[in-house]
Amino acid sequence: MGETLLLLKHRNVTGIRKYDVYREHDGYKAVEKAFNMTTDEILEEVKSSGLRGRGGAGFPTGLKWSFIAKPEGVPRHLVVNADESEPGTFKDRFLMEHIPHLLIEGIIISSYCLGSNVSYIYIRGEYGWIIDILEEAISEAKANGWLGKNIKNSGFDLEIYVHPGAGAYICGEETALLESIEGKRGNPRIKPPFPAVKGLWQRPTVVNNVESIASVGPIINMGGAEYAKIGVGRSTGTKLISACGNINKPGVYEIDMTQTVEEFIYSDDFCGGIANGKRLKACIPGGSSVPMLPANLLLRTAKGEPRYMNYESLSDGGFQTGSMLGSGGFIVLDEDQDIVYHTYTISRFYRHESCGQCSPCREGTHWLEKILKRMSEGHGKMSDIDLLWRVQGNIEGNTICPLGDAAAWPVASVIRHFRDEFEWRVLNGEAALNMRYGLAHYADPIESNKEAE
Amino acid sequence: MFESMIIKTKKMAEVKFSEEAYNKIQELITRYPEGKQKSALIPALHIAQAESGGWMDVPVLDHVAEILNLNPIEVYEVATFYTMFNLKPVGKYVLEVCQTGPCMVCGSDKIINHIKQKLNIEVGETSADGLFTLKPSECLGACGYAPMMMLGKNYKEHLTVEKVDELIEELRNQA
Numbered sequence: 001m002g003e004t005l006l007l008l009k010h011r012n013v014t015g016i017r018k019y020d021v022y023r024e025h026d027g028y029k030a031v032e033k034a035f036n037m038t039t040d041e042i043l044e045e046v047k048s049s050g051l052r053g054r055g056g057a058g059f060p061t062g063l064k065w066s067f068i069a070k071p072e073g074v075p076r077h078l079v080v081n082a083d084e085s086e087p088g089t090f091k092d093r094f095l096m097e098h099i100p101h102l103l104i105e106g107i108i109i110s111s112y113c114l115g116s117n118v119s120y121i122y123i124r125g126e127y128g129w130i131i132d133i134l135e136e137a138i139s140e141a142k143a144n145g146w147l148g149k150n151i152k153n154s155g156f157d158l159e160i161y162v163h164p165g166a167g168a169y170i171c172g173e174e175t176a177l178l179e180s181i182e183g184k185r186g187n188p189r190i191k192p193p194f195p196a197v198k199g200l201w202q203r204p205t206v207v208n209n210v211e212s213i214a215s216v217g218p219i220i221n222m223g224g225a226e227y228a229k230i231g232v233g234r235s236t237g238t239k240l241i242s243a244c245g246n247i248n249k250p251g252v253y254e255i256d257m258t259q260t261v262e263e264f265i266y267s268d269d270f271c272g273g274i275a276n277g278k279r280l281k282a283c284i285p286g287g288s289s290v291p292m293l294p295a296n297l298l299l300r301t302a303k304g305e306p307r308y309m310n311y312e313s314l315s316d317g318g319f320q321t322g323s324m325l326g327s328g329g330f331i332v333l334d335e336d337q338d339i340v341y342h343t344y345t346i347s348r349f350y351r352h353e354s355c356g357q358c359s360p361c362r363e364g365t366h367w368l369e370k371i372l373k374r375m376s377e378g379h380g381k382m383s384d385i386d387l388l389w390r391v392q393g394n395i396e397g398n399t400i401c402p403l404g405d406a407a408a409w410p411v412a413s414v415i416r417h418f419r420d421e422f423e424w425r426v427l428n429g430e431a432a433l434n435m436r437y438g439l440a441h442y443a444d445p446i447e448s449n450k451e452a453e
Numbered sequence: 454m455f456e457s458m459i460i461k462t463k464k465m466a467e468v469k470f471s472e473e474a475y476n477k478i479q480e481l482i483t484r485y486p487e488g489k490q491k492s493a494l495i496p497a498l499h500i501a502q503a504e505s506g507g508w509m510d511v512p513v514l515d516h517v518a519e520i521l522n523l524n525p526i527e528v529y530e531v532a533t534f535y536t537m538f539n540l541k542p543v544g545k546y547v548l549e550v551c552q553t554g555p556c557m558v559c560g561s562d563k564i565i566n567h568i569k570q571k572l573n574i575e576v577g578e579t580s581a582d583g584l585f586t587l588k589p590s591e592c593l594g595a596c597g598y599a600p601m602m603m604l605g606k607n608y609k610e611h612l613t614v615e616k617v618d619e620l621i622e623e624l625r626n627q628a
Contacts, residue, residue, distance in 0.1 A: 075486075084594050085594060086592070087553045087554050088555050088592075089594065089596070090594045090597055093594050093595075125499065125537045126593050126594070126603055128605070128606035129607055129608075132606075159484075161484040163492075163496065164495060164496055166495050166498065166499065166537040166538055167536030167537035167538075168535050168536065169591070180495065182489070182491060182492055183491035183494035183495060183523075183527075183531065184491075184530070185531060186534065201489055242597055243597065244555045244596035244597040244599065245558050245596075246558055246559070250597035250599075252597070284554075288555075329555075329596065331554060331555050331596070333558055337558050342557065342558065345552065345553055345554045345557045348552075349553045349554070349591045349592060352536075355534075
């Protein structure tokens, strides 16, 4: 079974980026339908769809919307999080680049439901050409009466503005994002108060990922209950997976979350197998922040059951033997990849992106990077492995925002599952630089899992 | 701290942007509520940087503060936080090669090393002719098209050593 196309249904239609073509393919029908519904009815559809935040945390979108405070006379805002920066993730970019009107349509319906008359798209500054695409789509929508005052006689006013960031991963965290729109450094805020009560300029604000908002149009079109029939369990609807690394067909795939991981990696409908005829060593299934799994635990759970591409199955076994669906950034590593060096690049990323506000993260990410650099250059000590374990443990759970956890989890997972490769590296010193550890036992089924501590 | 991070090479009075840039910044301010013009700071800094040869020194930042009616420190705080703002001189073309995990497993180290050798520069340096700066960057959201680099407003993806050679040749001819 191949992809289930809901968001990307028209991705191969020539000119779908333009308003006229998008409109011919049933574009903006969801807005027309929504304007004939009450805001409560829209909220109910989103709730019953079971849509979960597509940015990584998986929090139910409808529930998030229901938290928005409605104090008299205070404007509310919808902010779309297009700061996509999680290594391995490039799905929002694909959506905005190819089908920008799907996002605009979702923003109109969501803003109407939430009562936001000015909504912002916060996009990472590096996506410079996509900013132009979005600005163009917004002006097309405006020229056709879908934005501005009293849209299509609904009595609803809306303006959408694109706000660029300037290269800071941390601004993908919703409160840092709000600080950034306010023209400040991207330092996350302490919660509570939550943005739904005091967000942008202290006004009630909902921050949602691009893919979540883009899903709202299809949900309204088909109805929440129908949408919820796609998928499995609490993983409803479709999810965009951005697949990358050592695979034959990197790219963005829309799945209904019923595939096994094995099918996703090896089927020609998806990744098309490991590149250059090599074997699968490891995978980070949900963006660099989630635990890396060795091939055996990736394809099968610790109980020996097949693992599926959905929220529940990928996290089966907790962090001991499982991982997370996260943002859907699916990074595959072949047998030649060096886990120690790879982890170093990931830790360097988090050190670079730490905002510096909380000591455990600011100091800890530096130490993780330094120790991993030393180890990957062949100068590690055996005690470094336990030191890494301790440092990551001191970061996890001790910071204002989840960046600390995101920096700790990948390191914890590689020590948990690839400790022997770390030991091998230390024992072989610089000689290991010209050697490959290979697959070791990672491709074999694991009988029992040994915790690192 | 800021002295080491921000350079001052000219007087503020000498800083002047194009008419178009001033108009654009004024338009940006209208996107935010009355009195919240500070929100226009990051977009305004992008414009200021483009107007100033790809990097900003103290007088440029002060000029932005003046336009947005902010204290200079508010602008320094932001300019020093975000990676895209260059506070030291850069070449005409900044080659920002992604080096994070997904690009690394697809060979970004090879691309970075090739650029270093070809232009005879280290990471963070600018070539002798003032044309190229090599600025390794962290994940740019192009993992499926790795290895890649950002060049100005665009991405150059699926890089190979040959493609890098062609690109550098092309840019040299353009300059």
